[in-house]
Amino acid sequence: MRELTYAQAIxxxxxxxxxxxxxxxxxxxxxxxPWYVGTTTAGLIERFGNRRVIDPPVSENGITGVAIGAALxxxxxxxxxxxxxxxxxxxDQIANHAANWHAMFGGEYxxxxxxxxxxxxxxEQAAQHSQALxxxxxxxxxxxxxxxxxxxxxxxxxxxxVRDGNPxxxxxxxxxYNLRCVVPEGLYQVPIGKGAVLREGKDVSxxxxxxxxHEVLKAADECRGKGISVEVVDLRTIKPLDxxxxxxxxxxxxxxxxxxxxxxxFGVSGEIAARIAETPLIRELKxxxxxxxxxxxxxxxxxxxxxxxxxxxxxxxxxxxxxxxx
Amino acid sequence: MQRIRLFEERVADLVSKxxxxxxxxxxxxxxxxxxxxxxxxRNDDYVFSTHRSHGHYIAKGGDLRKLMxxxxxxxxxxxxxxxxxxxxxxxxxxxxxxxxxVAGTIPIAVGAALRLSAVGGDGVSVAFFGDGAVCEGAFxxxxxxxxxxxxxxxxxxxxxxxxxxxxxxxxxxxPIIYKIAEAFKLPSCRIDGNDVLKVYKTGQAAIERARKRKxxxxxxxxxxxxxxxxxxxxxxxxxxxxxxxxxxxxxKDPIKALEKMLIAKRFLTNGEASKIVTGIERExxxxxxxxxxxxxxxxxxxxIIRYLFx
Numbered sequence: 053m054r055e056l057t058y059a060q061a062i063x064x065x066x067x068x069x070x071x072x073x074x075x076x077x078x079x080x081x082x083x084x085x086p087w088y089v090g091t092t093t094a095g096l097i098e099r100f101g102n103r104r105v106i107d108p109p110v111s112e113n114g115i116t117g118v119a120i121g122a123a124l125x126x127x128x129x130x131x132x133x134x135x136x137x138x139x140x141x142x143x144d145q146i147a148n149h150a151a152n153w154h155a156m157f158g159g160e161y162x163x164x165x166x167x168x169x170x171x172x173x174x175x176e177q178a179a180q181h182s183q184a185l186x187x188x189x190x191x192x193x194x195x196x197x198x199x200x201x202x203x204x205x206x207x208x209x210x211x212x213x214v215r216d217g218n219p220x221x222x223x224x225x226x227x228x229y230n231l232r233c234v235v236p237e238g239l240y241q242v243p244i245g246k247g248a249v250l251r252e253g254k255d256v257s258x259x260x261x262x263x264x265x266h267e268v269l270k271a272a273d274e275c276r277g278k279g280i281s282v283e284v285v286d287l288r289t290i291k292p293l294d295x296x297x298x299x300x301x302x303x304x305x306x307x308x309x310x311x312x313x314x315x316x317x318f319g320v321s322g323e324i325a326a327r328i329a330e331t332p333l334i335r336e337l338k339x340x341x342x343x344x345x346x347x348x349x350x351x352x353x354x355x356x357x358x359x360x361x362x363x364x365x366x367x368x369x370x371x372x373x374x375x376x377x378x
Numbered sequence: 379m380q381r382i383r384l385f386e387e388r389v390a391d392l393v394s395k396x397x398x399x400x401x402x403x404x405x406x407x408x409x410x411x412x413x414x415x416x417x418x419x420r421n422d423d424y425v426f427s428t429h430r431s432h433g434h435y436i437a438k439g440g441d442l443r444k445l446m447x448x449x450x451x452x453x454x455x456x457x458x459x460x461x462x463x464x465x466x467x468x469x470x471x472x473x474x475x476x477x478x479x480v481a482g483t484i485p486i487a488v489g490a491a492l493r494l495s496a497v498g499g500d501g502v503s504v505a506f507f508g509d510g511a512v513c514e515g516a517f518x519x520x521x522x523x524x525x526x527x528x529x530x531x532x533x534x535x536x537x538x539x540x541x542x543x544x545x546x547x548x549x550x551x552x553p554i555i556y557k558i559a560e561a562f563k564l565p566s567c568r569i570d571g572n573d574v575l576k577v578y579k580t581g582q583a584a585i586e587r588a589r590k591r592k593x594x595x596x597x598x599x600x601x602x603x604x605x606x607x608x609x610x611x612x613x614x615x616x617x618x619x620x621x622x623x624x625x626x627x628x629x630k631d632p633i634k635a636l637e638k639m640l641i642a643k644r645f646l647t648n649g650e651a652s653k654i655v656t657g658i659e660r661e662x663x664x665x666x667x668x669x670x671x672x673x674x675x676x677x678x679x680x681x682i683i684r685y686l687f688x
Contacts, residue, residue: 114519121489157467158458
């Protein structure tokens with residue numbers, strides 16, 4: 053079976069989308085730059101030209117409007133933000149316009165727009181180049197939010213996002229870019245709104261997404277050595293949330309740890325905890341719901357501080373073990 | 379023009395009576411701008427509008443019944459009662475929408491032009507906006523990108539001298555707006571926006587230029603809204619403007635000016651002019667009746683919307 057890196061899987065998805073659907077347009081800062089979006093857009097401009105692969109000036113809000121307008125006029129727009137932090141500059145167009153358009157005009161128009169944002173944490177990039185903003189976008193009605201954890205899902209979810217017909221925020225984490233996995237050739241879709249159980253277990257469910265999945269898998273290995281059977285649930289889509297999968301897993305294990313790569317307050321982990329707490333299942337839990345996420349503080353630059361800012365496998369494993377002892 | 383005027387004045391009356399409750403930003407006084415520009419547009423050209431949307435919709439050929447029903451927030455409205463006065467649309471007439479965020483649709487109009495330029499053909503896109511939008515960042519980003527990529531878009535600034543309550547000279551360091559556009563290497567001009575023939579000729583030239591893929595243009599139309607920023611009031615009592623200023627602009631009524639000219643040149647008689655008014659009034663009566671008897675959106679529709687946006 054053929055293996056690709058995550059970045060290659062994205063590159064292949066973009067190439068296939070541009071090749072098979074002439075409505076597809078890729079626009080965003082750095083799509084022709086050798087470093088901004090990793091190697092994910094390599095070779096695309098040479099192949100498809102600067103009318104379909106557009107490297108615009110730094111005008112995030114304006115260019116987001118441009119992508120929306122093109123989508124309204126028949127494009128399937130893929131809009132990239134090489135640092136997700138820059139999406140704040142485009143909040144008006146994303147939240148007021150793209151997200152509302154379909155409902156606000158009575159369903160007359162769709163906005164087929166994939167907004168691809170990249171989390172660039174680590175590497176001493178500090179508070180404005182590291183943020184994981186999934187909760188902010190998931191809060192907004194009219195936006196779907198997907199966060200793949202591997203190249204297979206990234207390719208399939210990117211294709212699903214572009215074909216969705218309405219705005220999808222596609223978030224990936226730069227730390228995933230060099231990870232390899234089996235990726236089929238050709239076009240295929242991973243459904244939006246469906247999570248996956250990556251590892252079955254019976255003692256505790258760990259619900260997670262994106263890069264954090266890999267830290268959780270390592271923590272699960274460590275726990276197995278100590279006789280703890282961990283079920284790992286990869287959300288793949290943040291919104292619409294696969295509540296059924298989460299509840300099914302938690303019902304089985306009776307314990308849950310939610311590990312999110314964003315901030316804790318009012319965030320994804322809180323939403324998942326609430327979904328569990330809103331059901332009778334809450335009375336059957338063997339331990340309180342446990343959340344692990346970033347501290348409610350801006351990302352630091354120094355590696356020494358980054359090491360304690362991001363939850364790593366050791367911290368996740370220790371949290372699981374404490375929960376089991378409780 | 380007359381259709382827009384009589385429609386807006388009817389809406390003003392219905393708002394005063396409490397029949398209409400959605401916030402209405404009336405276009406009375408500015409009719410020559412939308413009319414003059416849209417006269418050169420086809421159904422497959424795009425127009426993007428603002429919170430002051432009714433005039434653009436009517437000028438683009440939109441259905442008065444669907445517009446009135448939307449203003450009544452009924453299910454038969456052009457946006458099915460989900461948009462109200464500020465969010466109107468007509469897929470068949472090429473009006474993908476209007477935004478209540480100042481300058482919001484300017485970059486979107488540029489994006490539609492980007493798509494039009496990619497697919498070939500000679501379609502164009504028009505962004506209508508007010509002087510207030512010139513204070514927004516989106517305006518500058520959109521102008522720069524359109525000029526950089528030579529897109530088939532026409533920027534039509536309706537300078538009605540006020541952004542909500544604020545006079546233009548209190549909001550812009552340089553209130554000569556077309557000069558700002560010139561800095562982006564756009565062919566730009568300032569014209570009398572109450573002279574419908576002038577607007578038509580200027581618009582036609584800009585639209586032709588865009589159809590020939592020679593790039594975008596910028597037209598600043600000097601005009602004045604008779605009514606206040608929102609609702610049927612004149613805002614003279616609030617001290618925002620003087621009765622003298624309002625009277626001066628009402629004397630420059632674009633409809634009366636055209637009517638006078640047409641009658642003088644014997645293209646129109648007084649009798650024909652009043653016949654046009656009667657015909658439109660009847661059409662508006664029909665639109666109001668249609669809106670009033672139309673049902674509100676069914677409440678179970680909220681469930682469907684919630685499901686769609688889960």
